[in-house]
Amino acid sequence: MSKSFNVVGVGNALVDILSHVEDQFLAEHGVEKGIMTLIDTDRAVELYSHMGPAVEISGGSAANTIAAIAALGGKTAYVGKVKDEQLGRIFQHDMRAQGAAYDTPLASAGDGHETGRCMVLVSPDGERSMNTYLGWSEFLAPADIVEAEMADAEWIYLEGYRFDGPDSHAAFQKAITATKSAGGKVSVTLSDPFCVARHRAAFRKMVREDVDLLFANEHELKSLYETEDLETAIATARAECETVACTVGAKGAHLVQNDLRVHAPTEATAVVDATGAGDLFAAGVLAGLCRGADLLTAGRRGCVAAAEIIGHIGARPEADLKALMAEKGLMG
Amino acid sequence: MSKSFNVVGVGNALVDILSHVEDQFLAEHGVEKGIMTLIDTDRAVELYSHMGPAVEISGGSAANTIAAIAALGGKTAYVGKVKDEQLGRIFQHDMRAQGAAYDTPLASAGDGHETGRCMVLVSPDGERSMNTYLGWSEFLAPADIVEAEMADAEWIYLEGYRFDGPDSHAAFQKAITATKSAGGKVSVTLSDPFCVARHRAAFRKMVREDVDLLFANEHELKSLYETEDLETAIATARAECETVACTVGAKGAHLVQNDLRVHAPTEATAVVDATGAGDLFAAGVLAGLCRGADLLTAGRRGCVAAAEIIGHIGARPEADLKALMAEKGLMG
Numbered sequence: 001m002s003k004s005f006n007v008v009g010v011g012n013a014l015v016d017i018l019s020h021v022e023d024q025f026l027a028e029h030g031v032e033k034g035i036m037t038l039i040d041t042d043r044a045v046e047l048y049s050h051m052g053p054a055v056e057i058s059g060g061s062a063a064n065t066i067a068a069i070a071a072l073g074g075k076t077a078y079v080g081k082v083k084d085e086q087l088g089r090i091f092q093h094d095m096r097a098q099g100a101a102y103d104t105p106l107a108s109a110g111d112g113h114e115t116g117r118c119m120v121l122v123s124p125d126g127e128r129s130m131n132t133y134l135g136w137s138e139f140l141a142p143a144d145i146v147e148a149e150m151a152d153a154e155w156i157y158l159e160g161y162r163f164d165g166p167d168s169h170a171a172f173q174k175a176i177t178a179t180k181s182a183g184g185k186v187s188v189t190l191s192d193p194f195c196v197a198r199h200r201a202a203f204r205k206m207v208r209e210d211v212d213l214l215f216a217n218e219h220e221l222k223s224l225y226e227t228e229d230l231e232t233a234i235a236t237a238r239a240e241c242e243t244v245a246c247t248v249g250a251k252g253a254h255l256v257q258n259d260l261r262v263h264a265p266t267e268a269t270a271v272v273d274a275t276g277a278g279d280l281f282a283a284g285v286l287a288g289l290c291r292g293a294d295l296l297t298a299g300r301r302g303c304v305a306a307a308e309i310i311g312h313i314g315a316r317p318e319a320d321l322k323a324l325m326a327e328k329g330l331m332g
Numbered sequence: 333m334s335k336s337f338n339v340v341g342v343g344n345a346l347v348d349i350l351s352h353v354e355d356q357f358l359a360e361h362g363v364e365k366g367i368m369t370l371i372d373t374d375r376a377v378e379l380y381s382h383m384g385p386a387v388e389i390s391g392g393s394a395a396n397t398i399a400a401i402a403a404l405g406g407k408t409a410y411v412g413k414v415k416d417e418q419l420g421r422i423f424q425h426d427m428r429a430q431g432a433a434y435d436t437p438l439a440s441a442g443d444g445h446e447t448g449r450c451m452v453l454v455s456p457d458g459e460r461s462m463n464t465y466l467g468w469s470e471f472l473a474p475a476d477i478v479e480a481e482m483a484d485a486e487w488i489y490l491e492g493y494r495f496d497g498p499d500s501h502a503a504f505q506k507a508i509t510a511t512k513s514a515g516g517k518v519s520v521t522l523s524d525p526f527c528v529a530r531h532r533a534a535f536r537k538m539v540r541e542d543v544d545l546l547f548a549n550e551h552e553l554k555s556l557y558e559t560e561d562l563e564t565a566i567a568t569a570r571a572e573c574e575t576v577a578c579t580v581g582a583k584g585a586h587l588v589q590n591d592l593r594v595h596a597p598t599e600a601t602a603v604v605d606a607t608g609a610g611d612l613f614a615a616g617v618l619a620g621l622c623r624g625a626d627l628l629t630a631g632r633r634g635c636v637a638a639a640e641i642i643g644h645i646g647a648r649p650e651a652d653l654k655a656l657m658a659e660k661g662l663m664g
Contacts, residue, residue: 017422020650053399053426053648056388067385086419086447090349094385114418316385318352 003184004152005101006074006290010145010175011062011159012137013080013104014116015087016275018313019054021121026129031121036130036192038164044133047119056087057314058094059118060137061191062159064276064315068283068305070099071321074290077101077149079175081136084108088115088136094316104144107136126271126310134164141167145174151182154290155213157282160191160220163199176210187213189282190220197223213243213289215282221246245285245299247278247306255285255299264299267307276315280305288330301330335516336484337433338406338622342477342507343394343491344469345412345436346448347419348607350645351386353453358461363453368462368524370496376465379451388419389646390426391450392469393523394491396608396647400615400637402431403653406622409433409481411507413468416440420447420468426648436476439468458603458642466496473499477506483514486622487545489614492523492552495531508542519545521614522552529555545575545621547614553578577617577631579610579638587617587631596631599639608647612637620662633662 026033029050039047058067066078078095082088084106095102107113116135120128140162150156156179162168176186188203188211190196196203203224207214214237216224221233221244230248234256237244243257252265284305288298308319325331358365361382371379390399398410410427414420416438427434439445448467452460472494482488488511494500508518520535520543522528528535535556539546546569548556553565553576562580566588569576575589584597616637620630640651657663 051429053429085417097383097385
């Protein structure tokens with residue numbers, strides 16, 4: 001049976017506010033380099049008041065992945081909450097303009113929350129330190145999950161970050177049940193080692209019971225299984241779910257699927273802004289699998305997509321991703 | 333007497349929404365290439381719905397100039413209207429974060445207008461086609477001009493685009509009178525040949541009576557004096573105001589001041605996005621004159637600043653403009 005969507009993503013709908021900073025700025029303002037920190041309204045206002053001029057680009061981890069799969073020619077949809085005002089409508093526009101279906105109702109402008117935003121401070125070495133005010137995206141609830149949409153997806157892609165919210169575990173469960181009941185598969189990204197630490201038991205249970213494809217970087221995977229040894233973590237994960245794709249920074253990615261294990265190398269590129277590298281890796285892999293690519297080809301597609309995104313500011317593709325894949329012989 | 337500001341700018345406060353398009357898109361959607369077109373709300377909604385994913389960066393012609401003068405170390409202030417919502421506060425943030433004073437009160441969120449935005453469609457050749465919904469910026473009124481601020485400026489810089497508004501001529505006159513009474517000087521940019529055509533008599537009168545430094549490109553200057561001959565236009569302008577700075581695209585700029593005439597060549601650069609070239613040229617010139625630079629040095633500073641801005645997306649500087657000037661030996 002042919003489904004309407006290759007991949008439906010669920011995550012934090014955020015607009016990125018990107019600014020270049022010296023490392024000294026991070027130290028002065030107590031920003032932890034290289035990770036994502038959740039911040040409240042007061043901290044968001046305070047940090048923004050000290051930030052330099054910025055650029056705004058739609059972001060959100062799973063949203064970046066879904067936008068990139070759409071750019072690669074995949075049929076996608078996205079679920080995430082923004083507010084009915086200018087920034088929220090910009091997010092909505094960018095998702096739809098990329099070709100993804102996006103029908104989560106805009107939250108009423110009268111309510112107290114704002115559209116979520118992520119202040120991304122980019123250091124001279126390209127590393128990004130993310131400060132996220134979740135705003136409306138935190139309140140994703142089961143009612144926002146349309147079961148028919150999930151049932152019409154080959155894959156759903158769940159963003160680990162979205163575990164930080166009162167109703168989100170239930171929303172994820174509803175999405176998983178609707179997808180699996182209709183023969184679809186479930187992929188999840190662990191998102192962040194600290195996010196994993198906050199929700200370790202829930203992640204472990206979900207991976208064991210529901211996940212077909214697990215995305216993680218080495219730090220996240222080690223955090224999930226509370227080990228310092230990456231091979232131990234990979235072995236544990238592969239015992240629990242069908243496919244595991246673990247990125248290892250500049251060394252590329254390890255992918256395992258049942259008895260098969262492959263390594264995809266990174267593409268040579270200058271790092272301008274690391275924002276979205278993991279999101280685009282997942283996009284390349286998922287879009288590849290949906291096209292019937294073998295595991296190594298899918299992994300290589302992930303590395304090509306990641307290389308494109310770290311070569312410029314922002315986590316939405318600027319180059320023609322399909323043309324890039326074709327150049328590398330990865331569209332076959 | 334030392335004044336608090338080198339330059340105070342008055343103009344349309346806009347957020348740019350930038351997207352790359354093929355020339356075919358312009359034809360299909362009736363967009364005139366290379367110029368600024370004013371659009372109403374319906375057209376803004378319609379055009380945006382067809383545009384691809386975009387990036388948002390604070391813009392506005394005089395605002396770009398003021399931000400760049402601040403980046404060059406000048407003391408600046410800006411006057412322009414935005415709404416008290418997320419996009420308006422982003423505009424306010426970016427101006428203040430660049431070091432410019434910006435105290436125009438935010439318009440109440442309850443009113444019908446929005447923060448102005450300019451949809452900038454960038455063609456593969458780097459040319460930009462601008463579609464501007466003025467929103468609140470159209471309603472700049474005399475009450476928004478703080479006479480004490482104008483009196484405290486060595487120069488004011490008025491954006492020709494702002495002539496499109498019911499109360500703006502009166503606002504400009506108030507600014508001019510306050511500045512001149514306190515011994516300050518008046519600079520104006522003609523902004524756009526069509527804008528000149530809409531307000532030719534008013535521009536001519538202002539240039540003749542009030543303007544000390546006139547910025548224009550060749551098309552605007554010819555439109556002002558209704559001649560096809562650039563030399564005739566320059567001769568007329570120099571008879572009417574002390575200094576004229578006329579850009580001539582890839583051929584650089586002609587600057588005349590009383591009996592002196594100089595030519596500043598462009599800097600070699602790849603054109604990624606022409607948005608803001610004129611704004612940054614004016615910034616380099618004004619910042620130079622405020623530092624006591626001679627006319628040629630000021631013109632060359634203008635060309636260096638313009639080259640920086642056309643090398644990337646958006647009209648706010650990304651590189652360290654002061655360092656660029658120093659490299660070229662133009663900070664002396």
